[in-house]
Amino acid sequence: MTPLTKAGVNGEAPDAELTEPAVRLRAEDVRLAYGERTVVDGLDLEVLAGTVTAVIGPNGCGKSTLLRALGRLLKPVGGRVLLDGERIDKMSTREVAKVLGLLPQAPTAPEGLTVADLVARGRHPHQAWYRQWSADDEEAVAQALEWTGIVDLAERPVDELSGGQRQRAWISMALAQGTDLLLLDEPTTFLDLAHQVDVLELVRRLHLEAGRTVVMVLHDLNLAARYADRLVAMRDGHIVAAGKPDEVVTESMLADVFGLAARVIADPVAGTPLVVPIGGHAPSS
Amino acid sequence: MTVLERGAARVAGRPALRGRRASVVWRPRYVLVLTVGIAALVIGMAVNVGRGEYPISILEVLAVLFGGGDSGQQFIILELRLPRSLTGALVGGALAVSGAITQAIARNPLASPDMIGLTAGASAAAVFVIVIGGGFGVLGGFLAAAGLPVAALLGGLLTATLIYALAWRRGVHGFRLVLVGIGLQAMLLAVVHWLLVVAEVFEAARAYVWLNGSLNARGWEHVVPVAIALAVLLPAAFLLAHVLGALQYGDDTARGLGVPVNRARSLLLLVAVGLASVATACAGPIAFVALVSPQIAQRLVGGARPPIGMSLVVGAALTVIADLIARTAFGGTELPVGIVTAVLGAPYLLYLLARYGREARA
Numbered sequence: 241m242t243p244l245t246k247a248g249v250n251g252e253a254p255d256a257e258l259t260e261p262a263v264r265l266r267a268e269d270v271r272l273a274y275g276e277r278t279v280v281d282g283l284d285l286e287v288l289a290g291t292v293t294a295v296i297g298p299n300g301c302g303k304s305t306l307l308r309a310l311g312r313l314l315k316p317v318g319g320r321v322l323l324d325g326e327r328i329d330k331m332s333t334r335e336v337a338k339v340l341g342l343l344p345q346a347p348t349a350p351e352g353l354t355v356a357d358l359v360a361r362g363r364h365p366h367q368a369w370y371r372q373w374s375a376d377d378e379e380a381v382a383q384a385l386e387w388t389g390i391v392d393l394a395e396r397p398v399d400e401l402s403g404g405q406r407q408r409a410w411i412s413m414a415l416a417q418g419t420d421l422l423l424l425d426e427p428t429t430f431l432d433l434a435h436q437v438d439v440l441e442l443v444r445r446l447h448l449e450a451g452r453t454v455v456m457v458l459h460d461l462n463l464a465a466r467y468a469d470r471l472v473a474m475r476d477g478h479i480v481a482a483g484k485p486d487e488v489v490t491e492s493m494l495a496d497v498f499g500l501a502a503r504v505i506a507d508p509v510a511g512t513p514l515v516v517p518i519g520g521h522a523p524s525s
Numbered sequence: 526m527t528v529l530e531r532g533a534a535r536v537a538g539r540p541a542l543r544g545r546r547a548s549v550v551w552r553p554r555y556v557l558v559l560t561v562g563i564a565a566l567v568i569g570m571a572v573n574v575g576r577g578e579y580p581i582s583i584l585e586v587l588a589v590l591f592g593g594g595d596s597g598q599q600f601i602i603l604e605l606r607l608p609r610s611l612t613g614a615l616v617g618g619a620l621a622v623s624g625a626i627t628q629a630i631a632r633n634p635l636a637s638p639d640m641i642g643l644t645a646g647a648s649a650a651a652v653f654v655i656v657i658g659g660g661f662g663v664l665g666g667f668l669a670a671a672g673l674p675v676a677a678l679l680g681g682l683l684t685a686t687l688i689y690a691l692a693w694r695r696g697v698h699g700f701r702l703v704l705v706g707i708g709l710q711a712m713l714l715a716v717v718h719w720l721l722v723v724a725e726v727f728e729a730a731r732a733y734v735w736l737n738g739s740l741n742a743r744g745w746e747h748v749v750p751v752a753i754a755l756a757v758l759l760p761a762a763f764l765l766a767h768v769l770g771a772l773q774y775g776d777d778t779a780r781g782l783g784v785p786v787n788r789a790r791s792l793l794l795l796v797a798v799g800l801a802s803v804a805t806a807c808a809g810p811i812a813f814v815a816l817v818s819p820q821i822a823q824r825l826v827g828g829a830r831p832p833i834g835m836s837l838v839v840g841a842a843l844t845v846i847a848d849l850i851a852r853t854a855f856g857g858t859e860l861p862v863g864i865v866t867a868v869l870g871a872p873y874l875l876y877l878l879a880r881y882g883r884e885a886r887a
Contacts, residue, residue, distance in 0.1 A: 313781070
């Protein structure tokens, strides 16, 4: 598999790892609201270069909202979000798009689109009305298709793909954008377990082999613990715990955040924490 | 364009056509279909110009267009018939491009200017001017003639602003836009009918012909304003087409791709409203051209959204051919072109609605 070139990418994640890792994204005292309804309040978060961060928490805890704010899809009503030290809402949305790629939850493609056309759309921030398919575009798209293993599907209509294939196509589009920072909102929703593992293996390879920084919202705690090197647990719009998976996934956190009585044992394959629910609700503290 | 290179394709289905700085995906089917479409438009116009009380053969028509023919033929073609055909082509093209933009923005084939109230808004304003203006004698008559295009444009813009404001809920979603537009359209048509009821018989008749969408007695004075408007708005539409492609993916994805979504969408809507209003001011609300043409164009070309250039050609050809039928197929009576486009377009609308009902998706 060809490694992704770093053409058009601003950060220098692989080298930076040797020294002090840079803060790529920082949320400072952020308050997020939809209209009158405050979803997230007083939240601070740092995303370091070259890490895979998974945000976990029960439904409605504000994790997707947080991801939207980090990707400048939602403007904070209080506090600020910094991308590489600069206020993200002051940057042009096109400049942000050259550094930060994002995959919304359940994205929709127009009917009748082919996979190659979908992935090529990821090049939009690098294009203009007169420059719609440069040699760089073609190279980036070819590599993105190879990375996600969907070269053979290039000419198929997106609506004919299986769920797993479609998700790969969307991730491929985000890769073609050529950013070394990726935000993925529940990239494994609607996928069966095998395809969930597939997608997360891809994320791990992007991280290990191409030095990408990834922030993703995940539902499955065990997969999150296995594939992320940093977990952020949220409840009611606040961060309750953040750190390495074995620091965050504890029996008291599960009771506290999810209201779940569970045992935590070592995953027999990866050694990461494995949640075994006991059943019934634990009294939340 | 400088040296064009055709490198070995790395991505299946997207061969490149590249100059030194410019580059596009080479789509032979589009080029072929576009060429055939332009040929059909030219032939349709030539036949339309040739038919009439004093028939002139296609070859003679072409001869006159290239500077030949006798003076009688020149007068009939250049002064009497060509402006009508040209008006039809320009107006049809403008409506079709307007429809291609609104359908793509709303991601809904029902969202064309003649369905969501834009042309109805222009109509209501224009009928208002015809009815009220006619009541003030000579001065009123003059007002009606000069003020009609301006009124139609203002009516279209006002309606678009209303639709946008009413459909706005942290961004505009296609389906809301369509529903709000259909509601507004119903109200505006009620206004039109009320105006027709209160109008004097003579004004009401005039308004009625205009409302059917007519190319009767169109001269160069009608061609020029539409041509100028198209000369400004069409390049804008082509420049924005690339962004329109990205807007198709929904607001979040488009923003993620670096598109300033609200600004881009407002600009595109402004272009669409301008095109639809100018066309309506010139020839009345010619029915269904804006709805059908972009969809025909998309089916001919393939792809995920109505193509701007092909829509232009289809809309122009459709209107010219409909006008030819309206003028010549019913013996001595010339019908307004809008009646023919309605007869051709209504079955398509039924098909769209039936398909929508079955799929039941928003």
